[in-house]
Amino acid sequence: MTTDAIVSYRTSADGTTLEATLLAPELDVDVADELRDNLEKAVAGSPCRQLSLDLAEVTFIDSYAMGALVGVRNSAAAAGLTMVLTRPSAPVRQAIEVTGLAEVFGLDPV
Template sequence: MTTPIHEISTELGPGGVLTVCLAGDFDMSVAGELSDALVRAARAPGVHRVVVDLRHTAFLDSHGIAGLLAGFEAARREGRGFRVTNAAGMVRQVLEITGLAEVFAG
């Protein structure tokens, strides 16, 4: 199995909003990296809210969902907000089918 092409980047904005931009494919081969990145984001000093931008995410399987949930749970433990934005196409469908579109809309 080859590792899909993907990128995870972060930007801290005003008010302690940390935007995590995901680009490419997120499956089991990169699930650990995704989970670690989102948990680190949720625990970072000065962060009050994590916003995961899926605008450039082409593929997300159950392992990618698990990574998003790990970030969501870490943010909740830290008393911080967590939101997923800009999901489209198949990625949006996956979030809707799992019932997580509403959970991550907060």
């Protein structure tokens, strides 16, 4: 397991999924660029086929950070990985659903 200031990484037991746990409780303009750069770097060097972002600890996300996640999703797709968001907190899920990005990020309907 590799841990960064805002992201912790591990590879699934079968080696197909890069599991990233977001550690910053608030994803906003102050951390969005760092988050995007960190995740894009991890995706670029990964032999995995999927990037899974665990959002359980995130309690707030703003539009700038949401845009950063869309950028990461696009970078992951270009590298041959699908990206899904898992375990979003209620306020984060609501923000994702309001923006119409739930399906794009692979969130199951509630």
